[in-house]
Structure formats: structure tokens, C-alpha cells
Amino acid sequence: MNWIFGDHVNTDQITPGRYNITTDPNRLGAIAFIEARPEFHEKVRPGDFILAGENFGCGSSRETAVIALKACGLQAILARSFARIFYRNGMNVGLLLVIADISGIEPTDELFLNPQKGELLNRTTGDCRQATVPPMMLRFWEEGGILSYLSRQGLDQLSFLISGG
Amino acid sequence: MRQTLSEKIFSRHCGREVCAGEYVIASVDLVMAHDTTCAWSLGPFSQISDRVWDPDRVLILFDHAFPAPSVDAASLQARIRHFAKEQGIPILREGVCHQILAERFVNPGDLVLGADSHTPTSGALGALAIGVGSTDFAIAMATGRCWFLVPSTIRLELEGELSPGVYAKDVALHIAERMGASGGTYRTLEYGGETVRAMSVSDRLTLTNMAAELGAKAGVVGADRRTAEYLQAMRPGYAVPDLSLFQSDEEAQCEQTLQVQVGDLPPLVAQPPDIDRVISARELEKDGVSLDQVFIGSCTNGRIEDLALVARIWQGQRLHPDLRVVITPASNQVYLEALSKGYLELFLNMGATVTNPGCGACLGRHLGVLAADEVCLSTSNRNFTGRMGSPSASIFLASPATAAASAITGKITDPRRFLA
Numbered sequence: 039m040n041w042i043f044g045d046h047v048n049t050d051q052i053t054p055g056r057y058n059i060t061t062d063p064n065r066l067g068a069i070a071f072i073e074a075r076p077e078f079h080e081k082v083r084p085g086d087f088i089l090a091g092e093n094f095g096c097g098s099s100r101e102t103a104v105i106a107l108k109a110c111g112l113q114a115i116l117a118r119s120f121a122r123i124f125y126r127n128g129m130n131v132g133l134l135l136v137i138a139d140i141s142g143i144e145p146t147d148e149l150f151l152n153p154q155k156g157e158l159l160n161r162t163t164g165d166c167r168q169a170t171v172p173p174m175m176l177r178f179w180e181e182g183g184i185l186s187y188l189s190r191q192g193l194d195q196l197s198f199l200i201s202g203g
Numbered sequence: 204m205r206q207t208l209s210e211k212i213f214s215r216h217c218g219r220e221v222c223a224g225e226y227v228i229a230s231v232d233l234v235m236a237h238d239t240t241c242a243w244s245l246g247p248f249s250q251i252s253d254r255v256w257d258p259d260r261v262l263i264l265f266d267h268a269f270p271a272p273s274v275d276a277a278s279l280q281a282r283i284r285h286f287a288k289e290q291g292i293p294i295l296r297e298g299v300c301h302q303i304l305a306e307r308f309v310n311p312g313d314l315v316l317g318a319d320s321h322t323p324t325s326g327a328l329g330a331l332a333i334g335v336g337s338t339d340f341a342i343a344m345a346t347g348r349c350w351f352l353v354p355s356t357i358r359l360e361l362e363g364e365l366s367p368g369v370y371a372k373d374v375a376l377h378i379a380e381r382m383g384a385s386g387g388t389y390r391t392l393e394y395g396g397e398t399v400r401a402m403s404v405s406d407r408l409t410l411t412n413m414a415a416e417l418g419a420k421a422g423v424v425g426a427d428r429r430t431a432e433y434l435q436a437m438r439p440g441y442a443v444p445d446l447s448l449f450q451s452d453e454e455a456q457c458e459q460t461l462q463v464q465v466g467d468l469p470p471l472v473a474q475p476p477d478i479d480r481v482i483s484a485r486e487l488e489k490d491g492v493s494l495d496q497v498f499i500g501s502c503t504n505g506r507i508e509d510l511a512l513v514a515r516i517w518q519g520q521r522l523h524p525d526l527r528v529v530i531t532p533a534s535n536q537v538y539l540e541a542l543s544k545g546y547l548e549l550f551l552n553m554g555a556t557v558t559n560p561g562c563g564a565c566l567g568r569h570l571g572v573l574a575a576d577e578v579c580l581s582t583s584n585r586n587f588t589g590r591m592g593s594p595s596a597s598i599f600l601a602s603p604a605t606a607a608a609s610a611i612t613g614k615i616t617d618p619r620r621f622l623a
Contacts, residue, residue, distance in 0.1 A: 046384055046477060050587040054594075055566045059268075059275040061243055073594040093385035096418060097587060098566075099320040101243050101336035121418055122389055123320060127336035174226075184338060185250045193251060193346050197228050 039083060040145050041075070043090040048097035049124065053106050055098075066102050067109030084111030087149055089140040091117065095124025101131070108133045114151055116140050116158065116169065129175055132183030137170040153179070205452040207356040208423050209391040212331040212449075216314045223355040223456070232313040234343045235262040237300050238269055240318035242279040243337035244344065245286055252345035258291040261344050262308065264300040266561040272569035298534030298560035301325060301502040304332070305408055306437045306536055311426035311449040316343045321502050321584065323414045327407035328434070329426025329449035331391070334415060354420045355458040356391045356451070361398035363466030368619035370512075371406035372504055372582065372602035374398075375413035376471040378463060380481035387419030390458065393451060394424050398465050404433035405508040412503045416478040416584055425450035437536075470617055472580075473600040476588040484605050484617040492599070492615040494523075495577040498564045498591070499606050500531030504582035505560075507540045509603040514546040516607040516621045517553060523613030528555040529571040531563030555610075567591040573598075580609050 051074040053066060060066060071078040088094075088107070094117035095103060104127040107115065114134035128135040136151065138158055143149070147162040151169060153176055158169035171179075181187040188195065204220060214220045216229040236244055241263050255261050263283060271277035287294050295303060300317065301324035309315055311329035315322065318340035325332045335349070343349045359378060392414045399407065407424045414422025424430075426449040434441045451457075470484040499505070499513055510532065522528055530550055532538040538560050541547050547557055556571075564571030565583040573579055573592030579599070581591065586598040599615060608618035 048587045050585070050590050054589050055568055056572075056589075056592075058239070059273065059279060059568075061246060061279070073589050093388070093418065096384060097320065097585065099240060099318060099322075099334045099336050101240070101338060104336075105243075119385065119388070121385070122420055123334055123336055126339065130336060130338040184342070185247055188342070189250050193342075196342070196346070196348065196350060 039081070039086045040143060040147060040149065041078065041082065041086060041088045042145055043088060043094070045091035046093045046096055047090055049095060049100050049103040050097055052095070052103040053100060058100060058102050063105050063109040066106035070106040070110055079110070082110045082112070085113045086111070087113055088115040089117070089143055090115065091140070092119045094120050096121035099123045101127045104128045104131050104133045114153070129178040130184045132179050132181070134171070134179045135175060139167060205455045207391070207451045207455040207457060208329070208393060208425055208449060209331055209354055209356055209421065210455070212312060212314055213351065213353045215312060221353050223353050225353045226350065227353060228348055228350050229314060230348050231316045231343055233260050233262060233308060233315045234317070234340060235264065235300055235304060235315065235322070236318035236337070236340050237263070237267050238265040238276070238280050238283060239267045240337050240340065241283050244318060244341040245282060247338045247341035248344060251342065255290045255292065255344050256347040260347070261292050262295065262304070263287050263292055264295045264303055266299050267566060268568045269296055269561055276568070298532070298537070299502045299505065299562055301412065302505065302533040302537070306534060311430060311444060311446060316340065316349055320415045321412055323419060323422040324408055324412040324502055326414070326421050326423040327404055327411040328430055329424065329446065331421050331423060333421050352389070354389055354391045356393050357387060358393045358395060358457040358460040359463055360396040360460060361394060361463045361465055362396050363398060363464050365398070365465055365468065368470055368604055368622050369468050370602045370604060371402060371409040373468055373471045374463070374465055375410050376473050376481050376600070377468055379413065379416055379473065379478045382417050383479050384416065384477055385418045387414060387417030390419055391421040391423055392417065392419045394422065399424055400427065403508060404429055405506045408506070409503055413584055470602060470605050470619065472605065472615060473586055475586045475597045475599065478586065478600070484601065484615060487615045488617050493578065494526055494580050494609060494613055494615065496527045496529065496571060496573060496579040497606050497610040498529050498531070498571055498579060498581040498583065499603055500529070500533065500563045501565045501583035502533060503584040504603050505531060505533030505537065507537050509582065510537065510541045510546050511544070512603050513607040514549050516604060516618060517549060517611070520611045520621070522553050522555060522610050526610060526613050527571070528610045529558060529564055530555050531558045531570065532560045534560050564591055580606055580615055582606050
């Protein structure tokens with residue numbers, strides 16, 4: 039299932055401030071889009087995608103936005119562009135954020151994403167298009183987030199993550 | 204090499220000359236989080252460390268929902284308090300984190316990391332202050348360092364003199380309309396030109412605060428005589444550093460330079476639910492937008508200059524009886540000054556509600572939550588759906604002058620007729 043959103047989806051929509059008073063990922067997952075898309079939490083399934091337009095995740099720095107969406111089991115969020123702090127938070131927690139043109143994709147289209155190749159195949163229509171995952175995003179995602187990497191490698195290995203190697 | 208202020212500050216904190224577009228590991232001068240974002244950093248922190256890098260350079264401020272309005276909020280605050288005590292970090296409870304950072308902690312040339320999106324605010328002092336999430340805060344709290352992409356700079360050259368009734372907030376809304384809600388993404392917005400040079404630090408803080416609404420990584424103003432005067436007034440005995448170090452070089456490489464003529468700007472209002480849906484207050488006045496609440500406060504416009512303006516407009520007036528008017532000074536210092544100048548007495552006698560300093564109603568958790576279908580005019584920075592309460596409530600954003608005028612009429616009102 040592809041959950042389709044427009045431009046400028048903000049973090050007050052993803053995890054509204056008034057519900058956002060817990061550190062428990064499962065409780066956070068249950069408030070994802072609680073007002074903007076009340077059926078989202080009930081119906082979202084592991085492996086689903088969110089498809090959106092420009093500036094996804096704008097607004098506050100609240101990391102609960104990426105934690106909540108990760109807790110929902112999304113495979114990835116595909117958007118034309120992402121807000122800066124949201125993108126960084128996504129990298130840090132290991133939520134795959136992909137820059138792609140999502141036009142023409144229907145909610146029920148079956149998508150196959152290959153982040154290593156940077157390709158998005160629409161199995162329903164046969165359309166194959168570019169899906170940009172910069173090397174740092176890919177590395178953070180493969181590592182399962184920055185903390186699991188640092189807790190294994192040590193804090194002095196921070197520079198490896200940005201070395202481009 | 205000619206450098207922007209951003210590049211200079213990053214170079215100072217990387218131990219080598221760096222330029223826009225490079226990925227770097229930089230040491231930071233200060234890291235900051237508040238009662239909401241700090242709570243989410245405790246788990247991440249415990250995965251990588253058990254001691255903070257330097258308890259004197261980690262700031263934890265309770266401002267988002269303080270004193271706690273619910274058991275959930277109180278429980279998170281109790282966890283943070285326990286952590287802070289263990290680590291020897293005092294918890295500051297004297298107002299909005301960004302205001303406190305500007306008043307007491309940030310110096311020109313500093314690199315500051317804050318777990319809050321409006322962290323760019325203290326860039327008005329010639330510093331680079333960058334908002335991040337709780338995991339980055341946790342890493343910086345453990346190591347004193349963080350990874351960054353050195354941002355390119357968009358320079359905004361503000362020219363002309365503001366008309367009476369038009370303020371820094373109107374300029375910020377005009378820039379938002381022109382650049383759009385993602386027009387500054389990943390960039391430093393550097394505000395300069397004769398208009399900015401003539402502005403008080405209070406007004407500059409409004410501009411850099413609103414840089415966050417354009418997606419910017421930072422908002423900066425080069426340090427000058429006014430910066431020095433502000434710092435000396437706020438921090439008696441402050442030794443002013445050589446401020447010429449905290450300017451962009453004349454011919455530094457900016458990604459873009461935008462000329463902004465401010466002389467003809469009218470008072471402006473951002474309409475819900477986006478920052479760039481900007482219209483003049485006079486146009487909205489024609490539509491007769493009735494209000495249920497006016498909120499005056501926040502890191503954007505909760506300073507003493509803002510409250511002085513409100514007091515001036517309200518002299519000899521009455522507030523509209525159907526309206527709730529909530530005033531939240533940005534800090535204890537602002538509160539005490541407003542008290543000694545008689546503003547708070549005036550506000551209370553007129554029937555406004557004055558709350559304790561902090562973020563107040565801005566984020567919809569306490570001190571002025573909106574009911575379904577209500578309409579609020581706020582001096583804060585965000586008008587997203589549901590931000591201040593019910594998702595069917597509407598939030599308009601404007602200057603303290605427009606808010607003060609509208610509190611008299613009960614409708615969104617151009618403030619200029621009250622300033623004649």
C-alpha cells in the first residue's frame with residue numbers, strides 16, 4: 039500500500055505536539071497522522087510506502103516524527119524533497135528516505151525499491167524510475183542508524199560515516 | 204580565501220579552513236535541549252555514553268510545557284531531572300530556550316547545536332546556531348562534536364526604512380512569502396544591509412528565528428556595535444571580542460543574494476496553514492476575520508520591545524470583551540522588566556491573561572489551547588493545522604502591533620490607525 043501525501047507535510051501532522059509526550063516507539067507509532075489521516079495507524083502495514091511531494095517533514099525538530107513512522111514498519115518514504123532536520127533524523131534512526139518523483143503512482147501499485155541501485159520499479163505499470171539514496175543515507179540505513187554504528191565502532195569513528203568511502 | 208560567516212565559524216570549529224559543500228566533524232561550544240527533546244535523547248545517550256562531555260556546556264531548559272500540565276509531561280521532566288542531577292547539569296526554568304541562549308549564553312563566533320528547530324534564533328548575535336533532533340543532541344552531549352554539511356549562504360540585503368507600524372516580523376513574513384516554506388532548506392540565511400544594521404538585536408532575533416520556517420539550517424547577522432551593546436546590557440562586565448572576525452568577507456561566495464526593499468511594506472499576516480500564505484493586514488481587515496484568542500509571546504516576539512509596543516498601543520483603549528488575550532513573556536528577565544515598567548499591571552487591568560515565561564500557547568500543550576473552529580492571531584512563528592490545539596482551529600501570524608490592534612477590535616486589524 040502506498041500512502042499518498044502532498045507538499046509540506048509537517049511534523050505537527052506526523053506527531054502532533056499534544057500527543058507527543060512519550061518516548062515509547064509503539065505509543066508514538068499509534069499517534070502517527072492521528073488527526074491528519076486518522077485511519078493511517080489502523081491500516082498501515084509493514085512494508086508500506088509513504089509517497090509525498092516537496093519538503094516532507096518540515097517544522098519542528100521532534101525526532102518522534104521519524105521514530106513513529108519507523109515504528110509503523112514503513113519500508114521507505116519517497117518524496118520529491120525532505121526538510122533538513124527530518125532527513126537528518128531519518129538517517130540517524132535508520133529510516134530510509136528516498137528522493138524520487140512520485141507522480142502517477144497509485145495507492146495500490148506494487149512498488150519494488152532497490153536503494154543500492156537507486157531504482158524504483160512499479161510492478162503494476164512496469165515503469166522504472168530514479169530513486170536517489172545518497173551514499174551517507176544508504177550507509178546509515180544499512181548500519182541500522184547512527185547509534186547502532188557508534189555503539190559497535192566507538193564514538194571516535196564518527197568521521198567514518200562522512201568519509202564517503 | 205574569502206569566506207562567509209558560516210564558513211568562518213565552521214573553520215574555527217574544525218581546526219582547518221573549510222568551505223560550503225564539505226562534510227565535516229566540528230566541535231561545538233554549546234549544546235542545548237528542552238523538556239521535550241531532552242527526554243527523547245536520554246535513551247540514545249545511554250547507548251553510547253554514561254558521562255556528558257562537559258556539564259558546563261550542556262544546557263537543559265524547561266520551557267515547552269513547564270510547569271508540567273499533565274502526568275505524562277511531569278514524568279518525562281522527572282526523568283530529565285534525574286539525569287541532569289546525575290550529570291551535574293543545572294536545569295534552567297526561566298523562559299524560552301532561544302531567548303535564554305541569546306540573553307546569557309551565546310557569543311559571537313560560537314557554534315551552537317540545539318535540539319529544537321528554532322535554534323537559529325541566536326544567530327542574530329553573529330553565531331551559528333543549528334537545530335537538530337535528539338540523537339544528534341545525544342551524540343554532541345557525549346562527545347562535544349557532531350557531523351555537518353557546511354551550508355552555502357543566501358544573503359538577504361535589506362534596504363530602506365520601515366514605515367510606522369511595520370516591524371521585523373512583517374519583514375520576516377515578506378521574506379517567507381518571497382522564498383517559500385522550503386526556500387532556505389540546507390542554507391544559511393544571512394541578513395544584512397542598512398535596514399538590518401539599524402535594527403535592534405531584538406528585531407534581528409525575530410528575523411533569524413523565522414529562518415527556521417524557510418527550512419534554513421541557520422540564520423545569521425554579522426556582529427556589530429549593536430551586538431556589543433546588547434551583550435554588555437544583558438551580561439554586565441561582558442568582554443566584547445573583536446567583532447570584525449564575525450562578519451562575512453566582502454567578496455565571500457554566496458549562493459544567491461536577494462535585495463529586499465522594506466520601505467513600502469505594509470503590516471502583514473500569514474494565513475493558515477502555511478507560513479508563506481501572506482497577505483496585508485488591511486486586506487484581511489476588509490474580510491472581517493473575527494478572533495477568539497490573541498497570543499502575544501514566543502521566541503519570535505515575546506521580548507520587552509514587543510511588550511512595550513503592545514502597552515503603547517493599548518494606552519487609553521479597551522480589549523474586545525469576547526476575546527481571550529494571552530501574554531507570555533519570553534523570559535523571566537522580560538517578565539521582570541515588564542513588571543517594573545508597569546506593562547504587566549496595564550495588561551492585567553485591561554483583562555489580558557499574563558502567564559509564566561516559556562513557550563506558552565505556541566505549541567498547543569497548555570496556557571491557551573484552541574477549541575474546534577476557533578480563530579487565533581499569534582505573534583509566534585508557526586500556523587500549521589493543529590499546532591495550537593484543535594485541528595479545525597485557524598492560526599494567523601502577525602507582529603505584536605497587529606496583535607495588539609486586533610485585541611482591541613476583536614478582528615484582524617491593521618495597527619497603523621492606533622499608532623497615529
